[in-house]
Amino acid sequence: MKRKISIIGSTGSIGTQALEVLERLGDKFEIYGLAAGSNTDLLNSQIKKFKPKKVCVSKNPEKVDFNCVLSGEEGILDIAADRENDIVLMAVSGRFGLKPTLAAIRNGIDIALANKETLVMAGDIVMREAKKYDVNILPVDSEHSAIHQCIKNPSDVSKLIITASGGPFLNKSSYDMEHSDIKQVLNHPRWKMGKKITVDSATLMNKGLEVIEAHHLFNMDYDDIEVVIHPQSVVHSAIEYKDGSVIAQLGVPSMHIPIQYAITYPERLEGIKSKSFSFSEIARLDFSKPDFDKFPCLRLALGAGRAGGTSPVVMNAANEEAVYAFLNGVIGYNDIYPTVEKIYDGYETQKLNDIDEIFELDNEVRLKTKELLSGVGIV
Ligand code: NDP
Ligand code: MG
Numbered sequence: 066m067k068r069k070i071s072i073i074g075s076t077g078s079i080g081t082q083a084l085e086v087l088e089r090l091g092d093k094f095e096i097y098g099l100a101a102g103s104n105t106d107l108l109n110s111q112i113k114k115f116k117p118k119k120v121c122v123s124k125n126p127e128k129v130d131f132n133c134v135l136s137g138e139e140g141i142l143d144i145a146a147d148r149e150n151d152i153v154l155m156a157v158s159g160r161f162g163l164k165p166t167l168a169a170i171r172n173g174i175d176i177a178l179a180n181k182e183t184l185v186m187a188g189d190i191v192m193r194e195a196k197k198y199d200v201n202i203l204p205v206d207s208e209h210s211a212i213h214q215c216i217k218n219p220s221d222v223s224k225l226i227i228t229a230s231g232g233p234f235l236n237k238s239s240y241d242m243e244h245s246d247i248k249q250v251l252n253h254p255r256w257k258m259g260k261k262i263t264v265d266s267a268t269l270m271n272k273g274l275e276v277i278e279a280h281h282l283f284n285m286d287y288d289d290i291e292v293v294i295h296p297q298s299v300v301h302s303a304i305e306y307k308d309g310s311v312i313a314q315l316g317v318p319s320m321h322i323p324i325q326y327a328i329t330y331p332e333r334l335e336g337i338k339s340k341s342f343s344f345s346e347i348a349r350l351d352f353s354k355p356d357f358d359k360f361p362c363l364r365l366a367l368g369a370g371r372a373g374g375t376s377p378v379v380m381n382a383a384n385e386e387a388v389y390a391f392l393n394g395v396i397g398y399n400d401i402y403p404t405v406e407k408i409y410d411g412y413e414t415q416k417l418n419d420i421d422e423i424f425e426l427d428n429e430v431r432l433k434t435k436e437l438l439s440g441v442g443i444v
Pocket of ligand 1: 073074075076077078079080100101102103104105122123155156157158159161179180181182205206207256257258259261262320
């Protein structure tokens with residue numbers, strides 16, 4: 066029987082690659098729902114090709130060629146929570162991923178999770194609910210997919226080793242970083258991704274977010290999660306078992322592989338790229354420790370993760386606003402970290418009880434960050 070899947074964020078980098086994977090998988094899946102933000106042209110071509118039963122768009126629903134098109138947050142929740150789904154791929158960017166993820170979980174629907182903010186903002190709540198409703202949270206991000214593929218006996222794992230390509234500034238001087246424009250920041254050496262995550266990959270904030278996600282997904286202490294720079298992005302991450310054995314997952318850098326594994330789990334099906342992996346073609350793999358002085362966002366994110374409670378929410382919201390301000394030309398690359406730090410330092414860590422509290426704090430922090438950025442000189 067065909068498995069039904071909905072994609073929240075179908076027009077983005079992950080969403081479009083997921084549809085390429087699904088197209089190849091042919092009659093194994095039915096595309097049940099598609100939700101997008103504003104790219105109605107692309108959404109219309111996806112509707113024509115995949116004939117979903119439900120469609121949601123955040124802006125300009127009148128431009129979408131579909132009867133009864135849904136819109137806004139309610140529309141996304143409608144699709145995500147629909148029990149017709151066997152699995153929902155959460156490929157939306159930013160905080161919009163959290164509520165539909167919880168809605169799907171509470172209806173017993175498995176999640177293929179790409180959206181980072183879901184676990185960064187509410188990892189304790191989301192994992193608790195996933196356990197309660199007995200649903201799988203299947204990681205799409207290449208690092209977490211790698212760990213997921215390596216782990217057989219979770220209680221015997223002593224360390225997670227998360228690799229980072231190092232982004233476009235790995236071998237650049239502070240001067241180059243300070244004088245880089247948006248184009249240089251967005252020029253990631255290994256991965257073609259959405260703009261927000263690409264900026265986070267340049268500051269290494271992305272790796273900090275990934276450590277927080279890994280802490281929740283695999284229930285590991287922060288002391289037992291190591292970040293290692295690996296520019297070739299061939300080893301996607303590794304685990305160490307308590308007997309000293311290290312298991313890593315390798316492959317060419319392609320998101321098709323982890324996306325496919327998340328949606329076909331536990332089955333392994335033939336992939337999009339049939340070319341076989343070759344160690345001799347790669348020839349060399351490098352590893353080094355991250356430079357926390359050059360990439361202070363990584364240090365800040367790890368500190369926020371360890372602090373827990375409200376701290377990751379504050380860090381995430383301040384960072385997202387700072388990154389959008391950079392992408393909109395309001396601040397320079399070197400203003401991102403000081404902005405996040407200044408906002409982050411203004412908050413003490415508090416306990417978090419529910420999703421409403423998280424969104425209230427998230428809104429407040431975004432407002433404060435925007436206020437700070439409106440007088441750019443303060444930063
Ligand atoms: P993109 O920016 O490329 O895509 C984001 C998607 O979300 C688009 O389909 C966009 O629609 C949609 N969207 C944005 N706002 C809304 C909204 N309010 N309502 C409905 N849909 C909305 O991002 P990526 O695909 O790169 O990343 C998606 C998530 O996955 C992020 O959280 C990212 O951190 C994570 N991730 C991405 C990886 C990658 O390789 N790209 C790897 C690992 C994780 P539209 O374009 O129509 O406006
Ligand atoms: Mg990643």
